[in-house]
Amino acid sequence: xxxxxxxxxxxxxxxxxxxxxxxxxxxxxxxxxxxxxxxxxxxxxxxxxxxxxxxxxxxxxxxxxxxxxxxxxxxxxxxxxxxxxxxxxxxxxxxxxxxxxxxxxxxxxxxxxxxxxxxxxxxxxxxxxxxxxxxxxxxxxxxxxxxxxxxxxxxxxxxxxxxxxxxxxxxxxxxxxxxxxxxxxxxxxxxxxxxxxxxxxxxxxxxxxxxxxxxxxxxxxxxxxxxxxxxxxxxxxxxxxxxxxxxxxxxxxxxxxxxxxxxxxxxxxxxxxxxxxxxxxxxxxxxxxxxxxxxxxxxxxxxxxxxxxxxxxxxxxxxxxxxxxxxxxxxxxxxxxxxxxxxxxxxxxxxxxxxxxxxxxxxxxxxxxxxxxxxxxxxxxxxxxxxxxxxxxxxxxxxxxxxxxxxxxxxxxxxxxxxxxxxxxxxxxxxxxxxxxxxxxxxxxxxxxxxxxxxxxxxxxxxxxxxxxxxxxxxxxxxxxxxxxxxxxxxxxxxxxxxxxxxxxxxxxxxxxxxxxxxxxxxxxxxxxxxxxxxxxxxxxxxxxxxxxxxxxxxxxxxxxxxxxxxxxxxxxxxxxxxxxxxxxxxx
Amino acid sequence: xxxxxxxxxxxxxxxxxxxxxxxxxxxxxxxxxxxxxxxxxxxxxxxxxxxxxxxxxxxxxxxxxxxxxxxxxxxxxxxxxxxxxxxxxxxxxxxxxxxxxxxxxxxxxxxxxxxxxxxxxxxxxxxxxxxxxxxxxxxxxxxxxxxxxxxxxxxxxxxxxxxxxxxxxxxxxxxxxxxxxxxxxxxxxxxxxxxxxxxxxxxxxxx
Numbered sequence: 001x002x003x004x005x006x007x008x009x010x011x012x013x014x015x016x017x018x019x020x021x022x023x024x025x026x027x028x029x030x031x032x033x034x035x036x037x038x039x040x041x042x043x044x045x046x047x048x049x050x051x052x053x054x055x056x057x058x059x060x061x062x063x064x065x066x067x068x069x070x071x072x073x074x075x076x077x078x079x080x081x082x083x084x085x086x087x088x089x090x091x092x093x094x095x096x097x098x099x100x101x102x103x104x105x106x107x108x109x110x111x112x113x114x115x116x117x118x119x120x121x122x123x124x125x126x127x128x129x130x131x132x133x134x135x136x137x138x139x140x141x142x143x144x145x146x147x148x149x150x151x152x153x154x155x156x157x158x159x160x161x162x163x164x165x166x167x168x169x170x171x172x173x174x175x176x177x178x179x180x181x182x183x184x185x186x187x188x189x190x191x192x193x194x195x196x197x198x199x200x201x202x203x204x205x206x207x208x209x210x211x212x213x214x215x216x217x218x219x220x221x222x223x224x225x226x227x228x229x230x231x232x233x234x235x236x237x238x239x240x241x242x243x244x245x246x247x248x249x250x251x252x253x254x255x256x257x258x259x260x261x262x263x264x265x266x267x268x269x270x271x272x273x274x275x276x277x278x279x280x281x282x283x284x285x286x287x288x289x290x291x292x293x294x295x296x297x298x299x300x301x302x303x304x305x306x307x308x309x310x311x312x313x314x315x316x317x318x319x320x321x322x323x324x325x326x327x328x329x330x331x332x333x334x335x336x337x338x339x340x341x342x343x344x345x346x347x348x349x350x351x352x353x354x355x356x357x358x359x360x361x362x363x364x365x366x367x368x369x370x371x372x373x374x375x376x377x378x379x380x381x382x383x384x385x386x387x388x389x390x391x392x393x394x395x396x397x398x399x400x401x402x403x404x405x406x407x408x409x410x411x412x413x414x415x416x417x418x419x420x421x422x423x424x425x426x427x428x429x430x431x432x433x434x435x436x437x438x439x440x441x442x443x444x445x446x447x448x449x450x451x452x453x454x455x456x457x458x459x460x461x462x463x464x465x466x467x468x469x470x471x472x473x474x475x476x477x478x479x480x481x482x483x484x485x486x487x488x489x490x491x492x493x494x495x496x497x498x499x500x501x502x503x504x505x506x507x508x509x510x511x512x513x514x515x516x517x518x519x520x521x522x523x524x525x526x527x528x529x530x531x532x533x534x535x536x537x538x539x540x541x542x543x544x545x546x547x548x549x550x551x552x553x554x555x556x557x558x559x560x561x562x563x564x565x566x567x568x569x570x571x572x573x574x575x576x577x578x579x580x581x582x583x584x585x586x587x588x
Numbered sequence: 589x590x591x592x593x594x595x596x597x598x599x600x601x602x603x604x605x606x607x608x609x610x611x612x613x614x615x616x617x618x619x620x621x622x623x624x625x626x627x628x629x630x631x632x633x634x635x636x637x638x639x640x641x642x643x644x645x646x647x648x649x650x651x652x653x654x655x656x657x658x659x660x661x662x663x664x665x666x667x668x669x670x671x672x673x674x675x676x677x678x679x680x681x682x683x684x685x686x687x688x689x690x691x692x693x694x695x696x697x698x699x700x701x702x703x704x705x706x707x708x709x710x711x712x713x714x715x716x717x718x719x720x721x722x723x724x725x726x727x728x729x730x731x732x733x734x735x736x737x738x739x740x741x742x743x744x745x746x747x748x749x750x751x752x753x754x755x756x757x758x759x760x761x762x763x764x765x766x767x768x769x770x771x772x773x774x775x776x777x778x779x780x781x782x783x784x785x786x787x788x789x790x791x792x793x794x795x
Contacts, residue, residue: 033639033640034636034637034638034639034640034699034703034709035699035702035703036708039702039706039708043702059706062705062706063702063705063706065680065681066601066603066678066680066705067678067679067680067681067682067683067684067685068603068676068678068684068685068698068701068702068705069684070682070683070684070685071676071684071685071687071698071701072698074676074687074691074694074695074697074698075695075698075699217642217643217644218639218644219641219642219643219644220642221642222642289776290776295776300789302785302788302789303788303789304760304783304784304785304788305637306612306613307611307612307637307638307639307644307645307646308644311637311639315742315771315773315783316742316743318783319742319743319773321743548743548744549744551743562743563742563743563745563773563774565774565775565776566773566774566775566776566781567775567776567777568775568776568777
């Protein structure tokens, strides 16, 4: 079933022997981006029929008899689309580095809403206390950017966060916001705590939030504003207004509006700041079946393309696969195409908690949109005397976890662990521990997740996956079983020519281990052969309940995550973990 | 009962396209409804993405037989002037289409008319056969009775003649390479449902 739906709009399917010299090249901001190259050629009467392909001739004939050919002047509107595409930042060519071994694994969630969001419910302490109880070590409060939040919310939430830090001594609570990325989706932006955390976030939001600045639609100027925002954050770190800042894109494939070139541009605008995207979105209760849940789309990934969507994305990209975003779930897909460039880009998993499944509280009477707009926050929740099975979210830590390997249990170490890609994610507590290393055979030195092993060309290399199976029941009160572990390997080819590519043709699943019945801590070792060309490996695991051949076919991924079923996607019966990659770089 | 409409090629039809800068499908379909009302007869109505420029949006196109009795073209002309929309009206065999409106929106209307004439893209809102596409149907019934050329499931899921599709009384097939394609996705109960469901989560609003 190796199907591929390439971008219909961007196909350049010229007929055989098509040799006229008129440039049909068009980038993604061409003024006539709706019409494909064959149609543009058919419309251009300065090209004689003899220079057209058969397809183009037949289109011209059709357009002529429909009485539509003579109006092409309408397409040449000056100014429209003439603005240059947002300049692609150059970025460093290859950003490899050694990773340090983590001293401690800290689980967290960088995407959490409160009563400071226009669609939120909870106090900060409600979210933080549940997160801690459900086993998280760190969390980021990310209320939506917007006019009210920029005016007052970003300040009002800070005392709540500080109070929660005092109350929960062992929990690291960051302040951030959910940025409406200009021309794109949402993303988490957060900073290290400090005396200027609010000041910097507020200035960022007022200057660069897509909603605050009416910059949501997909235009080159708005794309540039997003890059400016990322670079501005980097400058605040350079100037020590804040000690650190990070940006990760949220639910990237949900509406098809994060085009591949935008993601590459964010990364390259400042790779210290823009470090990754959600491999798995929140709202994981959205697909629970009728009777116990909302019976909608898992992750609330239920939309069709809009005018702002990247036209090359297939319909499949708008849905989750085994609860994961299509960009991450597709072996050889968009995420791999980023990794194949040899640049860091990491995945995380979060709750996106707004209102949680089976909630019994509600907003009090009188706490409505007008009250929110006036006061910058909803009033504290009250007991609601009922249960809400239609809410689509889980508490932070209840289902999704991002495990970060840190040197110490502190704020800056968590941020550095995230930046270094020492990170794996799981659903439903599928595994207790996952450690991945790559080393030269016979050597002690190894590289952890996110690292790059530099090894003499021709030396044998091996991958070691150390799994500790789950001993504790998860929050649905069963002990999940890790029944399969897969290794994915891809060649590192360097920067791509077409920044809208979302395929990595040299990436595939290279090993599947049946791990059913294994208990405790065990090692899986995979010889990777002699190091000749640069490559990366990453690891994925599953309870094995739901699989289908991957989006790019069984030869690439024989048993990938299955397309989630609308209204019948019980997240507890379809569990996966994903690790970030490790690179292997042969030297002379 | 003839279920398929007479197969007029687009070249024999009148195409009326309007770009009123609709932000989403709800707005674009509202515009179609406003222009068409409950107009009877053979009508094909589409929405088209206009992606160029600083604000991607949607245009609409309506294809009708040249002898259509009502004054749709006149109505569109008046409406477009009143709303400062772009309009493109084609006549079979004419040397050029009739274009009007602000240049930015004329462009979108013209592109929509081209897409409509070629059948290369666009999203169908009204089309001959749509009236039969209600309730649960087999893929064969959708093809035989409802003006659909092809039913295609996401993720490579197989679609056989007797595969059941719950239309949810809302189908918006797309045009691709001259074919009318209905994309479907798996849903609870082992049926397939249309990929595009009626109520979309508004982009960039909440969540």
